[in-house]
Amino acid sequence: MSAFIEVKDLFFRYEEAENTPFALDGVNLTIDKGSFVAIVGHNGSGKSTLAKHFNSLYLPTTGDVLVEGMNTKDDEHLFDIRKSVGLVLQNPDNQIVAGIVEEDVAFGCENLGIPPKEIRQRVDEALRAVDMYEYRRHSPDKLSGGQKQRIAIAGIIAMEPVCIVLDEPTAMLDPQGRDEVIQTIQKLNREKGITIILITHYMEEAVLADRVVMIDSGKVFLDGTPREVFANVGLLKQHRLDVPQATELNAKLRNCGFDLPECVLGEEECAEALFRLLKPAGKEDIPTEE
Amino acid sequence: MVRDITLGQFLPGHSFIHKMDARAKILLLMAIVVFIFVAGNYVSLLMMTIVSLLIVLMTRIKFRMYLKSMKVILFVIIFTGLINVFYGSGEVLWEWQFIRITWGGIHNAIFVIIRIITLVMVSSVLTFTTSPSDLTDAIERLLKPLKIFHVKVHEIAMMMTIALRFIPVLLEETDKIMNAQKARGADMESGGIIRRVKALMPVLIPLFVSSFRRANDLAMAMECRCYNGGNGRTRMKVLHFSWRDLAAAIFLLLTFAGVIVCNIFVPAVM
Numbered sequence: 006m007s008a009f010i011e012v013k014d015l016f017f018r019y020e021e022a023e024n025t026p027f028a029l030d031g032v033n034l035t036i037d038k039g040s041f042v043a044i045v046g047h048n049g050s051g052k053s054t055l056a057k058h059f060n061s062l063y064l065p066t067t068g069d070v071l072v073e074g075m076n077t078k079d080d081e082h083l084f085d086i087r088k089s090v091g092l093v094l095q096n097p098d099n100q101i102v103a104g105i106v107e108e109d110v111a112f113g114c115e116n117l118g119i120p121p122k123e124i125r126q127r128v129d130e131a132l133r134a135v136d137m138y139e140y141r142r143h144s145p146d147k148l149s150g151g152q153k154q155r156i157a158i159a160g161i162i163a164m165e166p167v168c169i170v171l172d173e174p175t176a177m178l179d180p181q182g183r184d185e186v187i188q189t190i191q192k193l194n195r196e197k198g199i200t201i202i203l204i205t206h207y208m209e210e211a212v213l214a215d216r217v218v219m220i221d222s223g224k225v226f227l228d229g230t231p232r233e234v235f236a237n238v239g240l241l242k243q244h245r246l247d248v249p250q251a252t253e254l255n256a257k258l259r260n261c262g263f264d265l266p267e268c269v270l271g272e273e274e275c276a277e278a279l280f281r282l283l284k285p286a287g288k289e290d291i292p293t294e295e
Numbered sequence: 296m297v298r299d300i301t302l303g304q305f306l307p308g309h310s311f312i313h314k315m316d317a318r319a320k321i322l323l324l325m326a327i328v329v330f331i332f333v334a335g336n337y338v339s340l341l342m343m344t345i346v347s348l349l350i351v352l353m354t355r356i357k358f359r360m361y362l363k364s365m366k367v368i369l370f371v372i373i374f375t376g377l378i379n380v381f382y383g384s385g386e387v388l389w390e391w392q393f394i395r396i397t398w399g400g401i402h403n404a405i406f407v408i409i410r411i412i413t414l415v416m417v418s419s420v421l422t423f424t425t426s427p428s429d430l431t432d433a434i435e436r437l438l439k440p441l442k443i444f445h446v447k448v449h450e451i452a453m454m455m456t457i458a459l460r461f462i463p464v465l466l467e468e469t470d471k472i473m474n475a476q477k478a479r480g481a482d483m484e485s486g487g488i489i490r491r492v493k494a495l496m497p498v499l500i501p502l503f504v505s506s507f508r509r510a511n512d513l514a515m516a517m518e519c520r521c522y523n524g525g526n527g528r529t530r531m532k533v534l535h536f537s538w539r540d541l542a543a544a545i546f547l548l549l550t551f552a553g554v555i556v557c558n559i560f561v562p563a564v565m
Contacts, residue, residue, distance in 0.1 A: 060519060084521050092519040099509045100516030104305070104427040104460045111531035113520035124531040142307055146463040160520060 009038040009168060009200055010059055010090070014068040017054060017223075027066075028054045030223035038167065041194045041201045043214035043231075047245040048206070051223040056172045056204045060090040073167070088117065091161030093171045097153035097178075098146075106148075106156055107132065107141040113164040124163075131163040134197070135189050151182025155189055162193070168200035169193070175207065187213065208235075208249050212270045219244065236268035251275035306423045310355045311539060313424045317433035319540035323547055324421050330551050331410050331417075339557035340409060346550050347413045354424050364419045365412065372411050379404040427459040432534060435525075449525025457513070468505060472498050 017029040028051050036042055046052040057063040058070050061077035072090055075082035091113075094100050103109040107128050114124040132138040135155040145153055154174055161169055171190065175183040187210055194201045203214060211217050217234040219227040221244040227234045235241070238248050238256040248256070255269045255278060263282060269275045307313075312320070327347065334340040351361060365372075383400025390396075422430070435452035442448055473483065476497050483494045 057515075062515060062518065084523070087519060087521050092516075094512060094516055096509075096512055098464055099512035102460065102513070102517060102520075103456060108426075108428045108531065112517075112522075115528050115530055116521040116523060118527045118529050121529060121531055121533050124529065128531065144305075144463075145460075146467070157516075164520065 007038050008035045009073060010034075010036040010202075011071040012055075012058070012068070013071070015055075015058065015065050015070060016067045017058070017063065018066050027223050029058075029065075032068075032220075032223070032225055034218065034225065034228075036168075036200065036202060038200055039194075039198045040216060041191075041203070041214045042216045042218060043203045043205060043211035044218045044220060045205060045208065045211050045246060046220035050221045050244075052204045052220050053172050054223075055220065056092065056170050056202070059168075059170050059202065060087050060092050062092070084117075088164055089167040091164060091166040091169045093154070093157050093161055093169060093174050095173045095176050097150055097157050100157050101145045101153065101160075104144055106137065106143050106145055109145065109156060110141075110159045110163050113160055117164065127163045127165070128159075131159040134162055134193065135159045149182060150178045151185040154178060154182065154186050158186070158189060158193075162197075162199075166199065168202065170202045170204070172204045173206070174203075175205065175210065183207075183210075206246070208247050208252075212249060219246065221245075231270055232268045235270065304422065305426050306356050306360065307426070308355060308424065310353060310424070312350065312354045312420060314537075314539055315424075315543060316534055316536050316540050317425045317429040318437055318534060319536060319543065320421055320425060321430075321433055321437060323543060324417055326547060326551065327417050328414060330554050331413050333551075333558065334554050335558050336561045338561050339554040340406065342550060342553055342557065344409060344413050346547070347417050350420055351416055354420055356423055360423065361416055361419055365415055368411070368415060372408055375411065376404045376408045379407050428456060429532070429534070431455045431459070432530060432532075436534065449528075453525075461509070464509075465502065465506065469498065469502055472501050 012032050012034040015029050015032040016027050018025050018027050030051075032055060044052050044055065054063065058065065058077065059072070061070070061083060064078055070077045072082075072086045075086055077086055101109050102112050110128045110131055111124050114127055119127070129138065129141075132141050135158055137152060137155050137159060140148065140152065140156075145156060148156070158169070158171075158174075169190075174190075175186050178186065190201055190203065191213060193199045201214075203210065205211055212231045212235070214231060217227070217229065217231050218225055219234060219241065226244060227237060227240065235248060235252050236256075238253060241248050249270065251272045251274070252269055255265055255275050258279075259265045259267075265278050265282060269278050327343070331340075331343050331347075334343050351358070380396055380400045380403070381394060383397040383403050385397045385399035388396045388398060388401075425433075431452040434455065435448055438446065438448045438451070477483065481494060481497060483491065483498075486494070
């Protein structure tokens with residue numbers, strides 16, 4: 006896999022003044038094309054600030070962000086960058102521009118100056134990709150939060166980006182809406198090969214990624230597969246982050262000296278590990294439920 | 296309560312009127328409005344009323360929806376009607392000190408009431424049958440000639456689109472904030488008008504703050520989707536005139552001719 010976004014020695018502060026603290030404090034990061042990366046951190050850790058650097062909404066104070074080799078500071082490439090890196094924000098209501106679903110999805114394409122016939126095709130395709138095709142003539146304010154967020158995602162997909170950055174897309178949704186959005190994201194990553202950067206503080210979502218990057222006070226603290234990252238339960242807790250319950254249980258038992266794997270993700274894996282530990286000698290398989 | 300407003304609401308459908316070009320609808324509506332006022336006697340006014348009712352029927356939208364939009368301006372209708380009753384000339388029917396009711400006044404009142412009702416009805420037809428984006432698109436196209444005078448036509452149209460989109464969002468938010476303030480013991484239903492207006496302040500301030508936050512988010516979302524003003528922008532739905540628009544225009548032109556002929560041959564009431 007080739008590098009798609011490169012972040013080099015990124016420092017960023019919101020105000021010019023010398024003594025204000027850096028919101029991003031020396032971030033180095035490479036994101037591969039086609040990967041699914043979760044960026045986690047507690048509120049105010051700088052994760053959203055980082056997200057807004059990926060499509061040049063914010064520009065580094067020092068350092069560089071390169072998207073497919075194009076520097077985000079370079080005005081010439083602004084629209085090329087925004088075309089290939091789409092950003093979905095937290096509040097679905099505030100990012101829908103038009104009063105009809107399909108017209109909102111078309112908004113980005115219209116801005117790019119794509120001919121009407123092709124826009125129609127792209128919009129239909131994007132709406133099918135997020136399973137909202139039947140709602141194309143509806144007004145967004147009659148839809149649920151999860152549906153609205155999927156419309157916002159469709160609006161980005163219609164622009165055919167290489168990468169979608171989602172800045173806490175599920176923070177304002179109910180559990181059902183959250184599931185819908187996460188499933189949509191996973192589907193886009195697997196079936197369309199779209200690079201996904203998911204900014205979240207729900208660890209259950211981060212577990213689904215190929216790679217988890219943990220950020221606190223503007224610095225990258227952990228970077229690896231979910232298994233590697235969640236093995237550091239103590240460190241994550243120190244940085245005010247939750248760990249999936251099953252993972253935490255496993256880690257606590259392991260600390261007490263039980264012979265358990267270094268890290269488990271999800272309840273099923275945890276149950277399996279516990280079963281292995283507890284199973285009476287002689288029996289080999291996990292009994293299937295009857 | 297705030298959600299009962301039907302004015303400016305779009306009701307999707309497949310009628311003849313729905314399928315007409317939005318530009319044609321706007322232009323013809325303006326012409327109808329002019330001719331409702333041109334009609335100077337009962338015969339020509341009746342003609343305009345019948346034509347308006349015909350248009351309303353053609354939209355195949357429940358008449359209840361039109362009545363709802365009428366309800367909003369019921370007060371205006373009654374008020375202007377009453378005022379007109381007292382301001383007329385001609386044969387005096389009833390007199391008490393300076394108050395005088397005349398035949399002329401009653402005619403005036405009837406005329407004004409019918410005019411306002413028809414006016415609201417045909418205007419509702421436009422908003423009921425045209426999607427907000429078609430409407431703003433049409434306005435943008437119709438105002439295009441003003442670009443010579445450096446009027447920012449596209450920006451105005453965009454602002455209208457966004458305003459229409461956020462009306463329901465802000466209404467919902469107002470409801471929420473009102474409930475939140477009521478839960479904290481705010482009293483918004485009693486007292487005189489001044490007290491009630493004052494009681495609205497704790498609703499308006501949070502609403503204002505949140506609108507700015509929304510505007511900021513929306514601007515960011517629009518930037519993310521490469522919005523860069525009207526230059527080089529295409530539209531998914533292209534407006535085009537069809538035989539329907541021509542047919543409607545011819546029909547209305549005939550009606551207008553009829554109104555003018557009536558005005559000449561039948562003496563005006565006022």
